Amino acid sequence: MKLSLLNELRAQNPIVLNVSNFVTVQDVANGINAIGASPIMSEEIAKTEAMVKMSGAVALNLGAFTQDQVAHVRKMGQLANQYGKPVILDPVAVGAVAYRLGVAQSLLRDFQVSVIRGNAGEIAALAGIQWAAKGIDAGEGQGDLKAIARSAALKHNCVVILSGPTDFITDGTTVVTVKNGTPLFQLHVGSGDMLSSIVGAFAAVTDDAFEAAQTACLVFGTTGQLVAEAIGAELPGTFTVKLMDQLHLVTTQEIEAVADYE
Amino acid sequence: MKLSLLNELRAQNPIVLNVSNFVTVQDVANGINAIGASPIMSEEIAKTEAMVKMSGAVALNLGAFTQDQVAHVRKMGQLANQYGKPVILDPVAVGAVAYRLGVAQSLLRDFQVSVIRGNAGEIAALAGIQWAAKGIDAGEGQGDLKAIARSAALKHNCVVILSGPTDFITDGTTVVTVKNGTPLFQLHVGSGDMLSSIVGAFAAVTDDAFEAAQTACLVFGTTGQLVAEAIGAELPGTFTVKLMDQLHLVTTQEIEAVADYE
Amino acid sequence: MKLSLLNELRAQNPIVLNVSNFVTVQDVANGINAIGASPIMSEEIAKTEAMVKMSGAVALNLGAFTQDQVAHVRKMGQLANQYGKPVILDPVAVGAVAYRLGVAQSLLRDFQVSVIRGNAGEIAALAGIQWAAKGIDAGEGQGDLKAIARSAALKHNCVVILSGPTDFITDGTTVVTVKNGTPLFQLHVGSGDMLSSIVGAFAAVTDDAFEAAQTACLVFGTTGQLVAEAIGAELPGTFTVKLMDQLHLVTTQEIEAVADYE
Numbered sequence: 001m002k003l004s005l006l007n008e009l010r011a012q013n014p015i016v017l018n019v020s021n022f023v024t025v026q027d028v029a030n031g032i033n034a035i036g037a038s039p040i041m042s043e044e045i046a047k048t049e050a051m052v053k054m055s056g057a058v059a060l061n062l063g064a065f066t067q068d069q070v071a072h073v074r075k076m077g078q079l080a081n082q083y084g085k086p087v088i089l090d091p092v093a094v095g096a097v098a099y100r101l102g103v104a105q106s107l108l109r110d111f112q113v114s115v116i117r118g119n120a121g122e123i124a125a126l127a128g129i130q131w132a133a134k135g136i137d138a139g140e141g142q143g144d145l146k147a148i149a150r151s152a153a154l155k156h157n158c159v160v161i162l163s164g165p166t167d168f169i170t171d172g173t174t175v176v177t178v179k180n181g182t183p184l185f186q187l188h189v190g191s192g193d194m195l196s197s198i199v200g201a202f203a204a205v206t207d208d209a210f211e212a213a214q215t216a217c218l219v220f221g222t223t224g225q226l227v228a229e230a231i232g233a234e235l236p237g238t239f240t241v242k243l244m245d246q247l248h249l250v251t252t253q254e255i256e257a258v259a260d261y262e
Numbered sequence: 263m264k265l266s267l268l269n270e271l272r273a274q275n276p277i278v279l280n281v282s283n284f285v286t287v288q289d290v291a292n293g294i295n296a297i298g299a300s301p302i303m304s305e306e307i308a309k310t311e312a313m314v315k316m317s318g319a320v321a322l323n324l325g326a327f328t329q330d331q332v333a334h335v336r337k338m339g340q341l342a343n344q345y346g347k348p349v350i351l352d353p354v355a356v357g358a359v360a361y362r363l364g365v366a367q368s369l370l371r372d373f374q375v376s377v378i379r380g381n382a383g384e385i386a387a388l389a390g391i392q393w394a395a396k397g398i399d400a401g402e403g404q405g406d407l408k409a410i411a412r413s414a415a416l417k418h419n420c421v422v423i424l425s426g427p428t429d430f431i432t433d434g435t436t437v438v439t440v441k442n443g444t445p446l447f448q449l450h451v452g453s454g455d456m457l458s459s460i461v462g463a464f465a466a467v468t469d470d471a472f473e474a475a476q477t478a479c480l481v482f483g484t485t486g487q488l489v490a491e492a493i494g495a496e497l498p499g500t501f502t503v504k505l506m507d508q509l510h511l512v513t514t515q516e517i518e519a520v521a522d523y524e
Numbered sequence: 525m526k527l528s529l530l531n532e533l534r535a536q537n538p539i540v541l542n543v544s545n546f547v548t549v550q551d552v553a554n555g556i557n558a559i560g561a562s563p564i565m566s567e568e569i570a571k572t573e574a575m576v577k578m579s580g581a582v583a584l585n586l587g588a589f590t591q592d593q594v595a596h597v598r599k600m601g602q603l604a605n606q607y608g609k610p611v612i613l614d615p616v617a618v619g620a621v622a623y624r625l626g627v628a629q630s631l632l633r634d635f636q637v638s639v640i641r642g643n644a645g646e647i648a649a650l651a652g653i654q655w656a657a658k659g660i661d662a663g664e665g666q667g668d669l670k671a672i673a674r675s676a677a678l679k680h681n682c683v684v685i686l687s688g689p690t691d692f693i694t695d696g697t698t699v700v701t702v703k704n705g706t707p708l709f710q711l712h713v714g715s716g717d718m719l720s721s722i723v724g725a726f727a728a729v730t731d732d733a734f735e736a737a738q739t740a741c742l743v744f745g746t747t748g749q750l751v752a753e754a755i756g757a758e759l760p761g762t763f764t765v766k767l768m769d770q771l772h773l774v775t776t777q778e779i780e781a782v783a784d785y786e
Binding site for chain 2: 022023024025026027065066067093096097098099100187188189190233234235236237238240241
């Protein structure tokens with residue numbers, strides 16, 4: 001865990017290039033901005049190369065799922081590999097829809113990702129482990145979440161974030177758990193998408209993707225928790241607004257004061 | 263009116279599958295979440311069948327209006343009929359643009375809907391009644407709104423919600439009116455879209471589409487009214503945030519205390 | 525500067541027809557609504573003509589940049605010329621990506637715009653002046669911003685708004701500067717898009733595009749400034765919400781009290 005990366009990020013203001021989920025694109029762009037990075041949201045395959053070259057990291061969200069968008073994701077992943085930019089993949093709903101899983105697997109064969117960020121159902125599916133999922137939610141199947149995360153990391157040779165009430169972050173060997181968070185994240189469509197792109201912002205300022213992933217989870221989880229505690233009630237609209245405020249203002253000291261990880 | 267459906271909905275957490283308006287997609291997803299259902303926002307025609315099968319209701323918003331999207335709406339409506347899922351149709355702007363009316367009519371020939379939810383101009387157009395409309399607004403033409411709603415319901419053999427300062431909900435015979443609401447709904451782009459998808463959430467937990475439509479209108483109208491009264495000023499930004507909060511928290515008791523319908 | 529246009533706008537409630545940036549479309553629609561105009565957000569090239577005819581102004585945002593969308597923008601610009609509707613162009617990121625600049629230049633050859641609204645990097649690119657830009661931000665190059673704005677206006681025979689901490693508005697001869705604003709505009713993705721469409725709302729109620737552009741900048745800049753001063757901290761989420769509130773409520777008296785332009 002290297003919390004000083006947050007200050008690095010704010011000092012460097014790296015560009016995070018996103019192929020984004022059409023449902024959550026504005027929130028994700030605002031979240032990247034709030035934390036201190038600079039978002040570009042791409043929806044056009046032409047001239048992708050120029051944008052990849054100027055970016056610090058590439059965040060690919062499979063909520064964007066038309067055939068054109070999948071082609072766009074593939075090209076951007078391959079260009080990111082070519083130019084040595086870290087790639088974050090958010091495999092939206094691959095645990096719920098078999099067709100989505102097939103597309104995600106084919107993308108993972110066509111380029112190498114640095115970090116996969118998904119919920120339990122999504123990560124289990126990418127690990128090839130049976131898991132009951134419903135819609136975009138995490139599903140309710142049983143299983144050793146640490147083992148699932150590790151298995152997915154080894155299979156795809158990357159860092160994996162299995163996020164939920166507790167986040168499990170692993171490089172396939174070590175597993176770091178971050179327990180900070182709030183149930184309000186589940187009530188806000190796009191919390192996971194936002195975390196994935198924020199992982200990109202951290203990955204843009206260090207060569208260590210494992211450290212970037214851990215720190216992003218800790219910063220996002222503690223910030224959400226601090227906001228939820230300040231609100232004191234289950235207010236999903238207010239939470240979203242104040243999460244954006246706090247992502248911009250939160251300090252490493254405030255995070256350290258509540259950090260709960262091992 | 264069966265207000266207990268709200269508790270049913272929250273207990274069952276049904277999936278509402280949406281083809282959504284690109285303008286309002288995130289708010290609608292958050293609104294479905296806030297009320298206690300689970301949103302899936304679809305933009306891809308491939309593998310629609312798997313998603314229809316896992317859903318409790320299908321909400322089709324004609325704000326999505328490219329040729330690809332219309333094909334998507336058609337397929338999803340037909341699959342919903344095949345699998346017995348209730349279909350909610352929101353005929354955006356059919357009162358303002360003749361071309362849109364033609365598309366909506368052709369869709370209504372190709373599959374059977376359970377509920378149509380529109381403003382006076384849109385419902386009048388679907389009833390074949392002359393009505394002056396401007397843009398996305400309800401228009402200012404004269405006419406007996408009850409008769410217009412009833413006529414559209416009989417013509418399309420479904421429940422119709424003609425929403426506005428007063429909502430008229432009818433199965434073609436009985437007309438229920440819900441007078442709760444607030445002018446702030448007009449200032450927030452997507453209030454109508456959100457209501458349509460929330461009708462879907464209610465339709466997913468009862469076989470009685472008429473009851474689902476009435477209850478959704480009452481819950482949405484009273485919640486907006488309670489929020490507007492609490493704010494006490496015409497603040498469209500704050501209203502949107504607190505509407506999301508209140509959709510999550512509002513109780514049947516709070517609704518009953520202000521409910522104004524007959 | 526003709527601040528009474530704000531009251532005109534609210535009295536007339538003109539339709540602003542937008543080809544919008546997919547990232548910010550809902551905020552822009554809500555902003556148009558809040559200020560007192562009526563938004564239509566178009567994404568379909570078919571039947572564009574009917575929509576152009578019913579609109580008071582057309583706002584074209586080049587954040588919409590797939591090949592289909594560029595064709596849509598071109599057709600809408602040409603139709604707006606044919607029907608005498610003012611056209612506002614927002615040349616998103618033309619300062620950062622050469623390919624985007626080429627597309628914008630070709631559009632500017634194919635139809636005549638009334639107002640171009642961009643940041644320093646974007647306006648410099650359209651003026652053919654070298655300028656360093658990064659991503660969607662304004663860039664940090666040096667240069668006489670007044671001269672850049674004037675040069676772009678003369679080159680494209682239109683009013684130009686070069687917006688930033690200070691806005692420069694020019695018809696190629698006179699340059700008006702508006703110094704009102706707040707750094708919080710930079711933290712909210714879509715502030716510029718919103719301003720561009722609000723320029724459209726003002727252009728719809730006067731034949732003088734230069735006056736419309738100035739007034740829109742003053743109204744938007746002072747409103748943001750008043751909100752930021754009321755908040756008193758750098759809260760990007762809260763700012764967005766209260767900006768929408770204040771766009772709806774702000775009076776010409778409140779604007780005059782803080783107006784800083786020459």
